[in-house]
Amino acid sequence: MDFLFYLDDVFTPINFGLLLLGTIGGLILGATPGLSPTMAVALLIPFTFQLEPQQGLILLGAAYTSTVAGGAVSAILLKIPGAPANIATTLDGHTMATKGEGAKALQLSFLASAVGGLFGVFLLIFLTPVLAQWALAFGPSHLFWLAILGVTVIGTLDSSSVVKGLLSGCIGLWLATIGFDDIMGAQRFIFHPAVSGGINVIPALIGLFAIPQVITMFTKGRHKAEAEVIEVKRHPIRLAILEVARRKTALAIGTLTGSIIGLIPGVGGQIAGLVAYDQAKKFSKESEKFGTGHSEGVIAAESANNAMVGPSLVPLLTLSIPGSPTAAVLLGGLLIHGIFPGPDLFINYPQVAWTFIDSMLIGQLLMCIFGLYIAGLAASVARVPHAVMAAVVLGLAVFGSYSVQNSMGDVYVMASLGLAMYFLERFGFSAAPLVLGLILGPIAEANFIQGSMIANATVGVGSYFFTGWLNWLLIVIVLASVSYSVWMEIAQRRYTTKDDAVAKEEALP
Amino acid sequence: MKKWIAGAVMALATMSGSAYADGHEAYPERPILMMVSYGAGGATDFQARIVTMTAGNEDALGMPIAIVNRPGAGGRVGWNWFATEAEADGYTLGAYNIPHFIAQSIEGGVSYSTDDFEPIANWGADPAVFVVGADSDFNSMEDVVTYAKENPGGLTFSGAGLFVGHHIAALQLEKAAGVKLAYIPNNAGGAGAMRAVIAGEVLGGVNNLSDAFRAQAAGNVKILGVFDLERNSFLPDVPTMKEQGFDIDNASVNFRGVMVPKGTPQPIIDKLAATVPTMFENSRVQSRMEAGGSPMHIMTRDEVLEMWAARQETLEALLAGL
Numbered sequence: 001m002d003f004l005f006y007l008d009d010v011f012t013p014i015n016f017g018l019l020l021l022g023t024i025g026g027l028i029l030g031a032t033p034g035l036s037p038t039m040a041v042a043l044l045i046p047f048t049f050q051l052e053p054q055q056g057l058i059l060l061g062a063a064y065t066s067t068v069a070g071g072a073v074s075a076i077l078l079k080i081p082g083a084p085a086n087i088a089t090t091l092d093g094h095t096m097a098t099k100g101e102g103a104k105a106l107q108l109s110f111l112a113s114a115v116g117g118l119f120g121v122f123l124l125i126f127l128t129p130v131l132a133q134w135a136l137a138f139g140p141s142h143l144f145w146l147a148i149l150g151v152t153v154i155g156t157l158d159s160s161s162v163v164k165g166l167l168s169g170c171i172g173l174w175l176a177t178i179g180f181d182d183i184m185g186a187q188r189f190i191f192h193p194a195v196s197g198g199i200n201v202i203p204a205l206i207g208l209f210a211i212p213q214v215i216t217m218f219t220k221g222r223h224k225a226e227a228e229v230i231e232v233k234r235h236p237i238r239l240a241i242l243e244v245a246r247r248k249t250a251l252a253i254g255t256l257t258g259s260i261i262g263l264i265p266g267v268g269g270q271i272a273g274l275v276a277y278d279q280a281k282k283f284s285k286e287s288e289k290f291g292t293g294h295s296e297g298v299i300a301a302e303s304a305n306n307a308m309v310g311p312s313l314v315p316l317l318t319l320s321i322p323g324s325p326t327a328a329v330l331l332g333g334l335l336i337h338g339i340f341p342g343p344d345l346f347i348n349y350p351q352v353a354w355t356f357i358d359s360m361l362i363g364q365l366l367m368c369i370f371g372l373y374i375a376g377l378a379a380s381v382a383r384v385p386h387a388v389m390a391a392v393v394l395g396l397a398v399f400g401s402y403s404v405q406n407s408m409g410d411v412y413v414m415a416s417l418g419l420a421m422y423f424l425e426r427f428g429f430s431a432a433p434l435v436l437g438l439i440l441g442p443i444a445e446a447n448f449i450q451g452s453m454i455a456n457a458t459v460g461v462g463s464y465f466f467t468g469w470l471n472w473l474l475i476v477i478v479l480a481s482v483s484y485s486v487w488m489e490i491a492q493r494r495y496t497t498k499d500d501a502v503a504k505e506e507a508l509p
Numbered sequence: 510m511k512k513w514i515a516g517a518v519m520a521l522a523t524m525s526g527s528a529y530a531d532g533h534e535a536y537p538e539r540p541i542l543m544m545v546s547y548g549a550g551g552a553t554d555f556q557a558r559i560v561t562m563t564a565g566n567e568d569a570l571g572m573p574i575a576i577v578n579r580p581g582a583g584g585r586v587g588w589n590w591f592a593t594e595a596e597a598d599g600y601t602l603g604a605y606n607i608p609h610f611i612a613q614s615i616e617g618g619v620s621y622s623t624d625d626f627e628p629i630a631n632w633g634a635d636p637a638v639f640v641v642g643a644d645s646d647f648n649s650m651e652d653v654v655t656y657a658k659e660n661p662g663g664l665t666f667s668g669a670g671l672f673v674g675h676h677i678a679a680l681q682l683e684k685a686a687g688v689k690l691a692y693i694p695n696n697a698g699g700a701g702a703m704r705a706v707i708a709g710e711v712l713g714g715v716n717n718l719s720d721a722f723r724a725q726a727a728g729n730v731k732i733l734g735v736f737d738l739e740r741n742s743f744l745p746d747v748p749t750m751k752e753q754g755f756d757i758d759n760a761s762v763n764f765r766g767v768m769v770p771k772g773t774p775q776p777i778i779d780k781l782a783a784t785v786p787t788m789f790e791n792s793r794v795q796s797r798m799e800a801g802g803s804p805m806h807i808m809t810r811d812e813v814l815e816m817w818a819a820r821q822e823t824l825e826a827l828l829a830g831l
Contacts, residue, residue: 042549042578049562049797136708180582182696185671187618193593197579197586265697265704320727321704328550328700335555338800342727406542406577407590446696454711457665457691 002346003125003361006354010362015058018051019359022062023366027374029063030070033206034400036083037067038325045333053337053349057356060333062363064326068306069113069367073374076105076298077381078393080210080400084201084270085305087435088277090209092290092297099293100233103375107240108295109302110371115244116255116303117364120310123259124317125357131311132318135263140451141465145474146264147444150271152481153278154433161428162489168429172437175199175417182446194409201270203401203410204417204438208431210397211418217390237372243295250280250296254303262308265315265323270439274432276304282484310360317341317353533776536599537572543602543767544595546587548580551698552635552717552803553765557604559797560632560789569788574602583670584609585619592621597770599777602629607764611820612672615828623821624771627778628813630785631766633798634806636737636759637678638721638747639666640706640730641713650734650753653713657688665691667702667714675702675715678736678761680827685755706730717763718743719802736761743804760823764806766813782810 009015022044029040044063048056071082076093089109096105123131138146154169156162178189179198190196244251257276280300281290290297313330315323320342322328334341339349346353384392401414421431455464465471543561547553554576561574579587588603588610595601605626614622641647647656657664668675671694679692695701699717706714707729715736716724722743724730735741735749737759750757767785769778788794789807798805808816 038549045558046562136704139705139708139710180585182582183671183694185582185585185613185616185618196589197581265701315704319704319707319729320723321707322550322700325548325550328548330550332550332555332558332801335801335803336559336797340723340726340802342723342729344727405579407579442696450693450695453691453693454665457663457693 002350003354003358006351007358009054009351009355010058010358015055015355015359018055018059019062019363019366022059023066023363024370026063026066027070027073027367027370030067030082031073032400033074033078033080033082033210033396034202034403035067036202036404037064037071037085038329039404040064040067041326041329041333045329045336048333049336053334053339054352054355056333056337057330057352058359060330061356061360062366064330065117065306065309065360065363066367066370068309069110069117069302069371071305072109072113072302073106073378074396076109077102077378078210078396079213080393080397081205084205084435084439085273085308086301087205087209087432088273088301088304089298091277091301091432092292092294093301095291095293096295096298097381101235101293102378102381103233104235104240104243104295105293105298106375106378107235107237107372108244108298110368110375111240111244112251112254112299112303113306113371114364114368115251116258116305116307117309117367118361119255120259120262120307121357121361121364122310124310124313124360128314128318131263131314135265135315135323136319137470138264140447140454141468142470142474143264144444144447144451144465145471145478147440147447149474149478149481150275150436150440151444152478152485153275154436156281156485156488157274157278157430157433157436162485164427164429165433168424168431168434169437172434172439173441174437175204175434176438176441177445182442183449192409192412194407194412197409199413199417199438200404200410201435201439202404203414205435206397206400207414207416207418208421208435210393211415212422212425212431214390214394214397215419215422217386217393220386240372244299247296247299249283250300251303253280253283254300255307257300258304258307259311261304262311263314263323265321271436272308273301273305274436277301306364317345318343533599533774533780536777536780537570539600540572541570541574541600541602542577543574543604544577544579544587544591545604546579546581546584546591546606547698549578551580552719553604553606554578555801556633556765556798556803559801559803560794562797563788563791563794566788566791569791570784583613583673585613588613588621589619591770592625595770597772597774599769599773599781601770602781603768603770605764605766605768606674607762607766607817608677608760608820608824609673609763611817612677612824612828615821615824616672623817626768627771627773628810628817629767629769629778629781630789630810631764631808631813631816632789632805633763633765633803635674635763635765635804636718636735636741637674637715637761637763638718638735638744639678639682639713639733640703640716640721640724641733642706642709643729643731645712645731647713647733648731650750650755653733654686654688654755656712657686657690662689662691664688664713665693665711667693667695667705667711668716669699669702670694670696674761674763675699677824677827678715678757681736681757681761682750682755684827685750685757703730715761718804722802741804743802758823760820760827764808764813764816766808778810 071086075081075086075089079094081087093105254276258272261272312324315321316327322331401410455461564570565573591603705711
């Protein structure tokens with residue numbers, strides 16, 4: 001119960017002020033497309049030079065928590081996922097916003113974030129020593145199978161048919177091979193200097209989601225302006241709380257998936273939301289409603305990506321190994337004050353370590369309160385005329401892509417992928433599986449190569465990838481996931497005929 | 510006093526050297542960018558942010574330095590950009606890592622070599638060390654090499670990638686001990702390579718001294734040897750490779766410093782070369798670096814030029830056999 005003992009420290013005027021600053025600043029940074037949580041925390045590091053270690057970490061912890069949640073704002077209102085963690089939120093969240101339910105979607109996402117986030121931080125408080133072993137359990141062979149598991153999700157994710165889902169997944173996997181490969185340094189498909197560093201996930205994300213939407217808005221022109229005014233429904237917070245409480249399955253699946261996946265170094269944050277979304281869909285009684293603005297989709301995705309925050313710090317705090325890019329930046333924030341994280345961190349610097357964790361706990365609550373306040377205001381974005389909206393989204397998309405590494409190359413990548421995606425969407429392909437392919441490709445490839453290098457030097461490839469209970473557990477889940485998709489395909493005959501496609505096209509807003 | 514002298518020398522150098530040259534006397538007039546070719550949070554990024562934090566002081570450049578990360582492919586992406594696209598106007602600096610970029614330029618496939626960059630000053634030297642898990646049976650390099658001799662090609666050990674300092678150290682060890690080893694490059698850099706050692710996925714690893722020092726303090730690893738000419742002040746008890754009977758020099762030591770692209774006006778290079786080392790000597794910078802466990806090693810432009818030329822020669826000889 002040490003964490004209760006140090007809870008007071010969070011409420012000293014300076015500390016609490018920094019906590020508020022970190023939370024509000026984090027929400028704004030998180031809502032800005034292109035500023036991922038990693039970038040946001042890195043931007044704040046110089047400010048901590050002037051502060052006490054404890055205060056600096058409060059600022060960083062609060063900012064990390066709220067940037068992850070803040071990404072949902074642009075995902076829901078503008079269909080621009082601020083970071084890979086928010087991709088799944090766009091699927092149902094943005095559909096809700098276009099129906100005038102933006103306020104509801106934002107309230108649900110912040111409430112779900114707070115529940116997931118609190119659970120994640122409590123795991124960090126109570127189970128850190130146990131979880132540290134789990135974080136080490138995943139070697140190259142396990143990460144390879146985990147990436148394959150992610151690939152099997154592709155087929156069922158938000159497409160009109162499994163085949164189209166897999167095809168867009170393959171495009172994503174191919175895009176991921178562009179650039180220097182991570183291990184050997186070989187050059188692949190570098191046809192323009194802009195892609196010499198490979199396709200950066202964040203510009204790709206912005207282009208694939210935002211640009212098709214911008215083009216659609218522009219193609220409608222001005223003549224239909226009067227028909228576009230969407231009535232923004234007000235949504236009392238009380239109802240949102242009831243809704244979250246009613247969707248227990250989605251909330252539980254999101255929170256658990258996020259916590260477990262968040263622990264695995266190097267994979268965590270990017271895919272937690274998508275995997276949770278897919279699992280919630282498979283377990284839901286109303287799975288056909290997913291993708292049409294269903295509250296369970298938002299709840300599962302957002303609870304997962306905030307639940308991952310706490311556990312993702314376990315390897316850092318106990319083993320001194322940063323498990324994610326954001327954890328690496330936080331490590332810098334600790335080192336600069338001469339604090340070495342490790343098993344004795346809580347003994348040597350209890351004041352710093354526990355106050356940091358407590359600030360993440362209180363930060364979750366503050367984030368939820370401010371988020372709910374923003375939700376009321378921000379939802380009126382849907383009332384902005386389409387022509388204006390398209391210009392704003394386009395501006396943000398260019399700014400967001402450029403700001404990742406001050407590079408015009410990323411803007412070109414964003415624009416060309418976005419344009420291509422516009423045409424692909426006309427044929428029933430979808431952006432989410434494509435991005436998933438882009439994220440999983442390097443994970444699968446690098447771990448396969450590393451695994452086989454170790455295997456060739458020791459036991460041989462066959463036994464390296466096919467022995468051990470964790471390998472088999474993952475293989476079994478992969479097989480189950482594939483058979484489930486095939487079975488659903490046959491049972492529901494989810495083929496899209498030409499007529500369906502035409503109908504869908506005409507139904508596009 | 511030392512600072513005052515440094516300031517005076519700098520002022521003199523500025524007046525006599527560049528003031529009469531072609532219109533660069535006012536440099537710098539706006540904030541300066543510094544490109545780091547590794548991701549935010551990595552050791553290079555972390556140190557670059559600390560050593561440049563006093564750039565805005567009146568006695569330094571008088572303008573802040575902002576860090577821009579261009580990570581990818583072991584640094585190749587950033588350095589390619591720096592050699593081909595960065596403007597040579599003194600407002601775009603870059604961080605270099607030796608032996609990384611020299612080894613990559615010898616390997617080929619990149620558009621840079623030592624001729625494309627102009628060094629300004631060196632701030633740090635992080636030697637590679639050999640680590641094994643805390644519960645490993647290996648207690649000295651002798652044990653490691655004996656195992657490798659019994660299992661040719663079977664001793665797996667991790668490092669941050671190919672053609673980086675860790676890989677060079679691995680090649681040197683193979684050559685000096687006359688054994689075949691299985692070097693496993695990690696895609697997640699030094700942190701990923703360290704994780705592989707702690708988790709027992711590999712039998713050992715080459716890693717940065719600063720990271721290994723922390724991991725040892727946390728009780729996760731044992732450090733068996735330093736790939737440097739002398740013992741390090743952070744680890745006075747760990748013997749060098751040479752002490753353990755392996756003829757290995759400091760070619761793998763990771764030198765970090767500041768450079769500009771070729772073609773930057775000479776007066777600007779001179780001004781930077783005079784100012785930047787004094788910036789590194791700032792006591793706040795020194796204490797932060799020490800607190801973070803990052804060994805400093807300040808070198809002036811002339812010393813760096815010499816070091817680059819020496820590395821080029823050693824690495825060409827070492828990599829010729831690949």
